[in-house]
Amino acid sequence: MSSIKKLQTDVAIIGGGIVGSSAALALRRMGASVVLLERDLCGSRSSGVNFGGVRRQGRSLSQLPLTQRAHRIWGRLPELLGTDGEYVRSGHFKIARSEADMASLERYRAMSSDFDLGLELISATRLRQQCPWLGTRAVGGSLCAEDGQANPRLVSPAFALAAQRAGALVFERHKVDEVAHDGAMFMVRSGNALEVQAPVLLNCAGAWAGTIASQFGETPPMYARSPVMAVTEPVPHFMRWSLGVEGGGIYCRQVERGNLVMGGGTGITLDDERARAESDAIATLAMQAVELLPMLRHAHIIRTWGGTEGYLPDREPVLGPSLTTPGLFHGFGFAGAGFQIGPAAGEVLADLARDGRTETPIDAFAIERFDEESVSPSLAASPT
Amino acid sequence: MVCRCENVTAGTLRQTVATAGADELNRLKALSRVGMGRCQGRMCGVAAAEILAHATQQPLQQVGRLRGQAPIKPIPIRLVPAEGADA
Numbered sequence: 133m134s135s136i137k138k139l140q141t142d143v144a145i146i147g148g149g150i151v152g153s154s155a156a157l158a159l160r161r162m163g164a165s166v167v168l169l170e171r172d173l174c175g176s177r178s179s180g181v182n183f184g185g186v187r188r189q190g191r192s193l194s195q196l197p198l199t200q201r202a203h204r205i206w207g208r209l210p211e212l213l214g215t216d217g218e219y220v221r222s223g224h225f226k227i228a229r230s231e232a233d234m235a236s237l238e239r240y241r242a243m244s245s246d247f248d249l250g251l252e253l254i255s256a257t258r259l260r261q262q263c264p265w266l267g268t269r270a271v272g273g274s275l276c277a278e279d280g281q282a283n284p285r286l287v288s289p290a291f292a293l294a295a296q297r298a299g300a301l302v303f304e305r306h307k308v309d310e311v312a313h314d315g316a317m318f319m320v321r322s323g324n325a326l327e328v329q330a331p332v333l334l335n336c337a338g339a340w341a342g343t344i345a346s347q348f349g350e351t352p353p354m355y356a357r358s359p360v361m362a363v364t365e366p367v368p369h370f371m372r373w374s375l376g377v378e379g380g381g382i383y384c385r386q387v388e389r390g391n392l393v394m395g396g397g398t399g400i401t402l403d404d405e406r407a408r409a410e411s412d413a414i415a416t417l418a419m420q421a422v423e424l425l426p427m428l429r430h431a432h433i434i435r436t437w438g439g440t441e442g443y444l445p446d447r448e449p450v451l452g453p454s455l456t457t458p459g460l461f462h463g464f465g466f467a468g469a470g471f472q473i474g475p476a477a478g479e480v481l482a483d484l485a486r487d488g489r490t491e492t493p494i495d496a497f498a499i500e501r502f503d504e505e506s507v508s509p510s511l512a513a514s515p516t
Numbered sequence: 517m518v519c520r521c522e523n524v525t526a527g528t529l530r531q532t533v534a535t536a537g538a539d540e541l542n543r544l545k546a547l548s549r550v551g552m553g554r555c556q557g558r559m560c561g562v563a564a565a566e567i568l569a570h571a572t573q574q575p576l577q578q579v580g581r582l583r584g585q586a587p588i589k590p591i592p593i594r595l596v597p598a599e600g601a602d603a
Contacts, residue, residue, distance in 0.1 A: 173543055180546065285546035293536060365554050365590060389522075389549075409586070418596035432590035434554055 137326050139301065141167040143485045144320050144330035146308050146344055148174030150288045150471060151463045152336030154205075154478025155485075156295035156302070157212070162486055166300040167328045168292070169320060171307035171340070175288025178338055178466075179474065181439040183361060183383055183395045184284045185374050186472045187224045188249055189276035190240070194448065194496035195473060196247045201492055202476035203278070209287070213294045217287035218388060224279035225254075225373040227424070228272045233378040237274040251276055265370050267424050273378070281374045281385045284471055291475070308337075311347050313457050332459045332485045336478075339442040341450075341464030345499075348457045352450055352465070352502050358399035358407035358438035359468050360417055364431040366390030375424065382420040392428065394421050399438035407438035443467045444502075451477055451497035453484065461485060462499060518567065519560040521553020526567050533571040541565050541580045554590055557582040 143159050145152045148170030156166045168174075186206055188199040210216045228234040234253070241251040252275045254262070259272060296302045306322040311333070313319075318333040335344045342354040366389050374385040382396040397413040414436055422429045444450065447467040454460035461484045463477045470477070476492065483490035518526050528548055538544040541564065550564045551557025557564070561582045569576045 173540065176543070176546075289536070289543075289547070364593065411586075414586075415597040418593050422594060429592075429594040431593050432554070433587060433593050433596060434590045435552075435556060435585045436587070437585055 136321075136324050139167055139326070139328045141165045141301070141328060141330045143167075143332045143334060144318060144328045145169070145334045145336055146311070146320065147336035147338055147341070147464075148292050148302065148304065149177060149179035149336060149338050150175065150291055150474035151179075151338075151466075151477045151481070152334065153288065153291035153295050154475040155334055155336060155463070155481040156300040156478075157291060157298055158479045158482035159485060160295060160298035160300050162482060164482075164486060166295070167330065168295065168300055168302045169306045169308055169322055169326070169328070170292075170302070170304045173289070173304050174292030174302065175285070175290075178439045178441040178468075179288035179471065180285045181361070181437060182284050182441075182468070182471050183359070183393060184281050184385065184387075184471065185224065185376070185383060186219060186282050187276070187279045187374065187376070188472065189224050189226055189251060189274065189279055190376065191469070191473075192448065192496075193243060194493075196244060196249075197493045198451075198473050198476045198480070200247060201479065202473045205475040205479065206282075206472070213287070213290040215286065215290050217282045217290055219280065219282035219287065220388075221278050221280040222385075223373045224276045224376065226274045226376045226378055227266075227270045228274075228378050229269045230271065234272050237272075237378055241274060249276055250278055265425060265427055267426050269423060275373070279374070281387075282471075283387070291478075308344070311344060313348065313460070318459065332461070334481050334485060335460065335462045336464060336481070338464055339440045341442060341462065345454075345462060348454055348460060350454060350456055350499060352444060352499055354442050354444055354465055356401050356440050357443050357468065358401050358440055359395050360397045360399040360409040360413040360436070360438055361393070361395040362409065362414060362417055362433050362436045363394070364392040364428065365434050367392065367428075367431050370427070371425070377424075382417060382424060384421060384424060392421070392425070392431065396420060401440060407440045409436040409438045441466070441468045441470075446501075449477070449497050450499045451480060451494050452499065453488075455500055518563050519550045519553060519557075521555050521559070522549040524548050524550045524560075529564060529567050530571050533568065538568070539572045539574065539579070541568055542583055544568050545582060551582050556585065
């Protein structure tokens with residue numbers, strides 16, 4: 133190889149998932165120069181292989197301002213990306229399987245009423261009439277008519293492509309081997325191919341973001357988990373809503389082509405790079421699917437998969453400034469629910485990179501919530 | 517017609533390479549649906565790889581191969597729990 137390529141930029145971004153790519157796009161629209169490094173292909177990990185739910189309903193109250201901001205971005209997707217990524221506001225229906233579930237859905241509607249999600253509770257009688265295809269365990273549920281679904285394998289790479297078209301320098305297959313901060317500038321190096329210098333660094337490395345954070349003496353208690361996903365062959369269209377179940381478990385949607393995409397449970401993380409859906413989890417998922425949608429008993433499953441996603445113990449992301457290093461901002465740990473809010477998280481990171489602040493409330497996602505254990509001052513003084 | 521399950525033509529594949537810059541087979545699959553149907557690429561995978569290699573002017577071995585994903589052949593969903601219990 134010839135000598136290492138050196139670049140200077142306003143903002144360096146590690147991670148080309150939906151968060152990092154949308155941050156890159158937002159920064160380009162603000163006029164900042166951006167270099168993005170992605171270890172694999174942009175949008176090929178959790179951002180590209182997730183369920184594809186674009187859902188606000190059911191999120192914690194602290195995520196609602198962020199999710200509303202994201203909702204507005206999703207509404208402009210064709211204008212931003214040049215493709216709709218199969219995004220449709222098809223409705224998201226959360227099923228109650230007991231009176232207690234129904235009461236819980238009612239409480240959520242009351243709690244979230246300030247945010248105008250437009251939730252509508254549907255009784256058992258109406259559900260039978262409207263959705264004869266639904267299994268008998270459903271006793272009602274809550275509909276968010278403006279929530280929906282999209283195709284993650286199209287949307288997430290499209291954010292990266294749009295950022296690139298807007299002038300961001302995107303380097304795929306460039307794993308970050310070294311990051312450092314000299315008090316003023318960050319240095320990000322990928323092998324002997326690329327070295328980037330920037331006053332601002334965004335850590336959007338998903339399940340791998342903990343490694344980056346630890347270089348700066350921050351060790352949030354993150355762990356990796358792999359949701360289990362499966363898809364059936366195409367079947368005639370019968371369901372517009374994306375379905376979830378109160379209390380968790382299976383989630384399911386029917387794509388435009390007719391296939392049923394479903395997820396739930398936990399797969400196996402083979403190693404740092406790979407995850408698999410595992411047979412017991414697929415078996416449980418299949419049983420739940422037939423219970424939820426009895427007509428599926430004749431359908432064939434054609435493919436299963438998993439993805440690797442970062443989780444924090446409270447299942448809230450880390451989004452905001454580093455505690456140890458000025459100019460470093462984190463956006464990771466979306467706990468399997470980052471697809472809808474990803475574009476808003478990206479915009480928030482762009483706000484932070486430009487102004488050091490954002491109008492969207494993000495205090496609940498501060499890294500300092502893991503207090504003493506997350507910061508090790510000795511390491512903070514000497515990032516590698 | 518390259519992918520008969522998902523009706524993906526050679527022209528669509530070449531267009532996807534040109535517009536989205538796909539240079540690897542799994543990325544081409546993600547963007548075009550080639551190999552995403554009932555046969556999971558067993559019929560079309562090799563042809564798609566050849567077209568991708570030609571369109572990107574890479575040697576065939578450079579474009580990769582479709583990731584193997586269970587089940588090996590389509591399995592009725594009602595039989596999955598029994599299979600899972602055996603495994």
